[in-house]
Amino acid sequence: MGFARTCAVALVGVEGMVVEVQADLEPGVAAFSLVGLADKSLTESRDRVRAALVNSGAPWPQKKLTVGLSPASVPKFGSGFDLAVACAVLAAAERIDPRSIADVMMIGELSLDGRVRPVRGVLPAVLTAAEAGYRQVVVPESAVAEAALVPEMAVLGVRSLRQLIALLADEPVPEEAAEPEHPGSGGGFGPGAWSAMDPGGSLGPDGGEPPPDLADVSGQSLARRALEVAAAGRHHLLLKGAPGAGKTMLAERLPGLLPPLSRKESLEVSAVHSVSGSLPAGRPLIDRPPFCAPHHSASMAALVGGGSGMPRPGAVSLAHHGVLFIDEAAEMSGQALDALRQPLESGCVVVARAAGVVRMPARVLLVMATNPCPCGRHGSPLGDCECLPGTVRRYQARLSGPLLDRVDLRVPVEPVSRAELVAPGGGEPTARVAGRVLAARHRAAERLADTQWRTNSEVPGHILRTRWAPHPGALARAEQDMDRGLLTARGLDRVLRVAWTVADLAGHDRPTAEDVDAALELRTGVRRGAGVAGSLS
Known part of the structure; x- marks a missing residue:
């Protein structure tokens, strides 16, 4: 009779739960039972673990073997439990000391020859382990850099089960060739194998390609101003x-x-991309705002998350703390677009399926681009529109009113003239505009320092009207538009949020009438007073 236990992590979306992996050996006919609500890929681990142990030189116990995954009521998915199951079986068979794995988190898939393969979701799994009080984790060697992002966590990367057995049994560690597609990223063996990551350290990205420069855009002064306001207030x-x-x-x-993303935001974004398997090679930590641009034929599941079995992150979660760009928005399914209404308000997506309910982060800056009609020339100086009036109305109605009511800035983009296109010098570069955006963000952060909000777009309207009220009479035109039915109550709140962002960019202590006029112009397209350029100058 033998018993041993170790731990793994069950991921539900980007959130995890610690699972205790228990192995029990009893006299009787040789059999292998796996219990604890395992899915198909996890049930198949019985064959993977058996072959990996035998091919790693460890004898397979010829007894009745039961492996339990506790808590048994929580569904478990994926092949990331293989390493924990194998070590629990070895400890129950007394090949290794059960005490050596009792407080160690194991994450990894096993090949039939005993190699340890990477799995999705290593970063959120290690974060879950750290929150639960674990301080040691074993991962595939190619995932060491990702796991080491979690502070105060000792990370051991292994290439094969044979190496892990030798290390836990205090035996000479055999050399294993690194897989070409998964180059080693450190971890090492010997006395210093368990090395805690410096909490102040950072394994950041390698830089990647620089973003395109705003100076490349000719003309479009109003749209450029709108981009600046959108970035400053999200x-x-x-x-x-x-x-x-x-x-x-x-x-x-x-x-x-x-x-740039803060450390906390970087970990949140990297965790989502880790679960989806889209972390860039060699960049375990994403420190720049992501940019996600799904095709207009994308389904609702691709946009907000879903799929068969346990839902996976969609484009709105992959763009968390970044930009979600939907080009040709009027060509996208109206049902898929309207599914964004709740995430735009709450900053998260809740997807319910028979297998469970998944909550995924989705605080994005949404940008939509659309043509005015199917031919694209309605109201344009480029030429006469060929579309019938009814066709134009139906095309524009594809973007529903409730969705548009959540969009703060609605800007017409006029065709560029020849003079603007050939004019020397071009517009302002990205670096200069980004400097003003950063200064405006700092002003907002100082004002919101003792609150749960960080940008103007997150602050509720009643707070802006009471705690941080604009100048007396500044909202007069906006209130008139509301009385005429041109603005909803939510629209008025969003105008006030944009006015605060315009004020932050202009260096005002609170919004003036000119700031509110600029916010109204950016929302309705109708110029008020000095306009956007005058307010931001």
Whole structure:
């Protein structure tokens, strides 16, 4: 009779739960039972673990073997439990000391020849282990850099089960060739194998390609101002104009205006990309705001998350703390677009399936680009529109009113003239505009320091009207628009949020009437007073 236990992590979306992996050996006919609500890929671990142990030189116990995954009521998915199951079986068979693995977290898939393969979700799994009080974790060697992002966690990377057995049994560690597709990233063996990551250390990205420069965009002064306001306050933006006017160019340059991610934000973003398997090679920590641009034919599951079995992160979660760009928005499924309404308000996605409920982060800056009609020339100086009035109305109605009501900035993008296109010098570069955005973000952060909010777009309207009220009479025009039915109550709150961002960019202590006029122009497209350029100058 033998018993041993170790631990693994069950991921549900980007959240994890510690699972105790128990192995029990009893006299009787040789059999292997795996209990604890395991899915198909986890049930198949019985064959993977058996073959990996035998091919690693460890004898397979010829007894009745039961492996339990506790808590048994929680569904478990994936092959990341293989390493924990194998070590629990070895400890129950007294091949290794059960005490050596009792407080160690094991994450990894086993090949039939005993190699330890990487799995998705290593970073959120290690974060879960750290929150539960674990301080030692074993991962595939190629995932060491990702796991080491968690402070005060001793990380051991192994290439094979044979190496792990030797290390736990205090035997000479055999050399194993690194897999070409998963180059080793450290970890080492011997007395210093368990090395805690310096809490102040950072394994950041290698830099990657620089974002495109805003100076490449000719003309479009109003749209450029709207981009600056959107970046400073994280306001959602709609760009509407004829084909070839520069809508996509503008949207692609927005991430370069956003401030770098904080350490906490970087870990959140990296955790989502780790679960989806989209972490860039050699960049375990994403420190720049992500940019996600799904095709307009994307399904609702691809946009907000879902799929068969346990839901996976969608584009809105992959763009967490970054930009979600939907080009040709009117061509996308209305049902898929309307599914964004709740995430835009709450900053998270809750997907319910028969297998469970998954909550995933989704605090994004949404940018949509669309043509005014199917031919793209309605209201454009490029030429006469060929579409019937009813066709134009139906095309524009594809973006529902409730969705548009959540978009703070709605800016027309007019075709660029020949003079603007050939004018020397171009517009302001990204670095200069990003400096103003960063200064405005700092002003907002100082004002919101003792609150749970960090940007103007997150602050509830009643707080802005009471605790941080604008100048007396500044909201007069906005209130008139509300009385005329041109603004909803939510629309008025969003105008006030944008006015605060305009004030932060202009260095005002609170919004003036000119700041509110600029916010109204950016929302309605109708110029008020000095306009956007005058307020931001």
